Amino acid sequence: MRVLLYTPSSKMLPEWRDALARALPEAEVRAWEPGLAWRADYAALWYPAAEVLAGQRGLKAIFNLGAGVEALLKRIALPPGVPLIRLEDAGMARQMAEYLTWAVLRYFRRLDVYAAQQSRAEWKLQRPLRHADFPVGVMGVGVLGTHVARALAALGFPVLGWSRGRKQIDGVRCFAGPAELDAFLGGSRALVCMLPHTADTGGILDRRTLFKLPAGGYVINVARGGLVVDDDLLAALDAGHLAGATLDVFHEEPLPAAHPYWRHPKVLITPHASAITHIDAAAAQIAGKIRRLERGEPVTGVVDLARGY
Numbered sequence: 001m002r003v004l005l006y007t008p009s010s011k012m013l014p015e016w017r018d019a020l021a022r023a024l025p026e027a028e029v030r031a032w033e034p035g036l037a038w039r040a041d042y043a044a045l046w047y048p049a050a051e052v053l054a055g056q057r058g059l060k061a062i063f064n065l066g067a068g069v070e071a072l073l074k075r076i077a078l079p080p081g082v083p084l085i086r087l088e089d090a091g092m093a094r095q096m097a098e099y100l101t102w103a104v105l106r107y108f109r110r111l112d113v114y115a116a117q118q119s120r121a122e123w124k125l126q127r128p129l130r131h132a133d134f135p136v137g138v139m140g141v142g143v144l145g146t147h148v149a150r151a152l153a154a155l156g157f158p159v160l161g162w163s164r165g166r167k168q169i170d171g172v173r174c175f176a177g178p179a180e181l182d183a184f185l186g187g188s189r190a191l192v193c194m195l196p197h198t199a200d201t202g203g204i205l206d207r208r209t210l211f212k213l214p215a216g217g218y219v220i221n222v223a224r225g226g227l228v229v230d231d232d233l234l235a236a237l238d239a240g241h242l243a244g245a246t247l248d249v250f251h252e253e254p255l256p257a258a259h260p261y262w263r264h265p266k267v268l269i270t271p272h273a274s275a276i277t278h279i280d281a282a283a284a285q286i287a288g289k290i291r292r293l294e295r296g297e298p299v300t301g302v303v304d305l306a307r308g309y
């Protein structure tokens with residue numbers, strides 16, 4: 001069995017190749033290079049070069065080396081009939097729960113305000129907030145969002161979830177579809193964005209939706225930068241409607257040095273760090289799915305190309 005590998009990072013490539021070879025010793029794993037004429041059974045790709053699948057005829061499946069597939073779909077045309085399979089969790093759900101617990105508690109416990117006070121050597125106790133007054137909305141309760149929603153509910157926050165189809169998650173008030181979006185937003189003092197970037201979700205956090213959040217609300221985006229209309233978020237912060245934003249993902253990464261987010265007093269930035277793919281866990285997941293496919297068994301994580309996730 002042959003597995004073709006592509007990642008744009010020459011530093012990560014040997015790590016991925018070795019991890020896949022360890023997880024799938026029965027396979028020959030080769031890194032793609034220009035002009036390579038080598039027919040593979042499977043491809044494992046991240047931010048692929050446009051020509052990476054040129055000459056491939058017999059692919060049985062393509063694996064995306066991350067949870068979000070929009071970058072891959074933008075870069076290559078998929079051979080018809082070949083399933084695209086994404087990573088599910090692979091160590092990311094726990095990291096997301098850690099990051100979002102921190103980001104929500106930072107606002108809830110007024111640590112953002114205390115940091116600003118420290119810069120002025122100001123000693124002033126802020127009035128504590130009550131959990132009941134700090135409902136958290138998780139926009140996108142899929143593999144990662146469900147884990148995060150449960151972690152936040154376990155801390156005592158009222159948690160709301162929004163998805164395309166209706167979900168049932170213990171301790172989470174679930175909303176579904178466009179018809180229930182405004183009710184979901186209106187009840188979310190802190191909004192955690194965990195949606196995939198698709199034709200339906202691009203720019204979903206715009207002036208209209210941001211102003212549906214309660215006054216004094218917070219936005220935390222760990223999904224993709226393209227979900228947010230930056231000028232609208234800045235306007236909502238500057239108008240005093242929103243009290244803060246924690247942003248891990250951006251339209252352009254690295255975030256350009258001149259971008260107003262960098263120096264905005266209400267914005268906290270991290271460099272796409274909320275959840276890093278755990279290479280060994282990811283390789284083990286891909287190997288498990290390849291073995292299932294070889295046995296003719298179904299696998300999870302197959303991307304619905306019509307929906308885009």
Ligand SMILES: NC(=O)c1ccc[n+]([C@@H]2O[C@H](COP(=O)([O-])OP(=O)(O)OC[C@H]3O[C@@H](n4cnc5c(N)ncnc54)[C@H](OP(=O)(O)O)[C@@H]3O)[C@@H](O)[C@H]2O)c1
Binds near residue numbers: 140162166224272273
């Ligand atoms: N910052 C980082 O480091 C990082 C790391 C990993 C992932 N991510 C991002 O996180 C995203 C989510 O990952 P995941 O594994 O949790 O994905 P997932 O399991 O596919 O979950 C996606 C969720 O979004 C909902 N959704 C999609 N389109 C919608 C729409 N138009 N309206 C309402 N709900 C919609 C889905 O609803 P249904 O349940 O009804 O289908 C589902 O609940 C990824 O796509 C990626 O962009 C970021």
